[in-house]
Amino acid sequence: MNRLAALVLCVLPSLVSAQPATPEQWVVTTDRWGNLLHQSLSWTQEGKKLSGELEGDRLEGERQGAEVRFVVTDSRQATSVFTGRRSGDTLKGTVELPDPNDAKARARHGFTARRVPPRPSGPPRVLDFKPTTYSNEFSANREPVLTLWSGDTVRTTTLDSGGMDEKGVTRALYGNPQTGPFFIADARVGDTLAIRLVRLRLSRDSADSLDAIVGRALTPRLASRSGELGKPVRWRLDVARGVASPESPSERLKGFSIPLRPMLGGLAVAPDFGMPPMSTGDTGRFGGNMDFNEVVAGNTVYLPVGQPGALLYLGDGHAGQGDGETSQFALETSLEVEFTVEVIRGKAPSMPRVESPTHLMVLGQAGSLDDALRLATSGLTQWLEQDYGLGLSECAQVLGSSVQYSVANLAGRSVGVAAKLEKARLEGLRRTRE
Numbered sequence: 226m227n228r229l230a231a232l233v234l235c236v237l238p239s240l241v242s243a244q245p246a247t248p249e250q251w252v253v254t255t256d257r258w259g260n261l262l263h264q265s266l267s268w269t270q271e272g273k274k275l276s277g278e279l280e281g282d283r284l285e286g287e288r289q290g291a292e293v294r295f296v297v298t299d300s301r302q303a304t305s306v307f308t309g310r311r312s313g314d315t316l317k318g319t320v321e322l323p324d325p326n327d328a329k330a331r332a333r334h335g336f337t338a339r340r341v342p343p344r345p346s347g348p349p350r351v352l353d354f355k356p357t358t359y360s361n362e363f364s365a366n367r368e369p370v371l372t373l374w375s376g377d378t379v380r381t382t383t384l385d386s387g388g389m390d391e392k393g394v395t396r397a398l399y400g401n402p403q404t405g406p407f408f409i410a411d412a413r414v415g416d417t418l419a420i421r422l423v424r425l426r427l428s429r430d431s432a433d434s435l436d437a438i439v440g441r442a443l444t445p446r447l448a449s450r451s452g453e454l455g456k457p458v459r460w461r462l463d464v465a466r467g468v469a470s471p472e473s474p475s476e477r478l479k480g481f482s483i484p485l486r487p488m489l490g491g492l493a494v495a496p497d498f499g500m501p502p503m504s505t506g507d508t509g510r511f512g513g514n515m516d517f518n519e520v521v522a523g524n525t526v527y528l529p530v531g532q533p534g535a536l537l538y539l540g541d542g543h544a545g546q547g548d549g550e551t552s553q554f555a556l557e558t559s560l561e562v563e564f565t566v567e568v569i570r571g572k573a574p575s576m577p578r579v580e581s582p583t584h585l586m587v588l589g590q591a592g593s594l595d596d597a598l599r600l601a602t603s604g605l606t607q608w609l610e611q612d613y614g615l616g617l618s619e620c621a622q623v624l625g626s627s628v629q630y631s632v633a634n635l636a637g638r639s640v641g642v643a644a645k646l647e648k649a650r651l652e653g654l655r656r657t658r659e
Contacts, residue, residue: 249340253336255322284297315339316337352380356404361400373408375409380563382561385558403505405536406537407537416568417527418530433459433558435552441594458472490520490546491540497511508590510574514634516543541557551636554636585648590639630642
């Protein structure tokens with residue numbers, strides 16, 4: 226062995242040992258009196274010492290074999306003490322927390338944790354996922370079906386609102402069953418999740434709807450004449466011609482058809498801690514059964530991250546839908562879906578946002594049209610403030626001269642109003658965040 230080789234062999238172990246430890250990412254779930262709190266944990270182990278953070282709060286502790294103990298200190302210097310036992314990529318134990326009702330007392334709860342797999346090396350991935358189970362809730366407590374990272378693309382499928390697949394076979398309970406949830410590993414509470422809809426493709430040649438008019442759209446006189454409405458209507462989807470038409474039309478509707486424009490009625494992340502799992506028929510800041518006919522291929526939807534990993538759900542495919550989904554059902558069908566996810570740090574939107582090549586849109590969702598309009602206006606103002614640096618007076622001038630409103634959804638327990646701005650109107654302004 227020459228002197229150079231011997232020197233390399235001597236130096237190599239010290240170089241290897243000098244490499245910084247790789248942080249481990251975990252999701253910790255604490256059972257607080259029957260309420261599951263999910264939190265993001267990151268720690269680095271050097272020897273027996275652990276250091277890192279839990280949802281931004283400082284973490285210090287140690288690991289001896291399988292035994293783990295760490296203390297989390299928040300901004301008020303309150304401490305939480307976790308003691309557990311690690312087995313592979315899982316951790317289980319108890320945590321001692323400040324009692325929320327007694328400053329002198331402590332409360333003990335059980336917790337579990339699972340390690341998030343490291344980000345795969347190489348460029349963002351394109352993943353094919355075939356669902357075998359579906360969810361009728363937007364929930365933070367459901368096991369993720371797939372772990373993603375920013376930039377990853379997924380190709381998957383959805384059922385129709387009645388639970389039928391592309392072959393007309395019932396696979397899930399009616400009520401907008403969703404595919405997911407997808408866990409986006411680098412998404413933290415307070416971030417924004419961008420979902421770019423790359424492709425929405427019809428997977429069968431039929432769709433189902435009703436000959437109904439929702440109650441919110443009826444005058445007393447029209448309601449008195451609508452007693453016979455509510456019958457099912459089957460639509461034929463002609464992909465080659467790009468149109469849909471009633472399968473068994475009346476004589477007067479034999480020439481009636483509409484352009485196909487596939488969309489997702491359901492797109493959501495899991496609601497924040499403190500909110501219960503939400504029905505897949507409901508909506509809110511987290512998205513939900515929005516039934517907004519701008520959730521189409523080529524557009525990007527922005528949702529606020531309220532849970533570690535965001536937990537993304539999608540479903541309730543429509544072949545087409547008018548504003549408001551006034552027939553209670555749109556043209557309900559199954560879809561093939563391709564989407565890409567990106568995490569934007571912080572600046573979570575107050576209401577769901579949709580960006581098309583031509584428009585910025587914010588969807589206000591509430592129990593009344595008045596409240597939905599207020600939320601849509603507030604959300605669009607927030608977008609102008611965050612991304613264009615405008616003050617409130619400047620926002621008012623832009624909205625007063627340029628805003629457009631549409632009724633997005635009338636069919637659910639809540640309603641939706643979309644506030645829109647043409648991007649061409651904003652071309653003279655500098656966008657501070659792309």
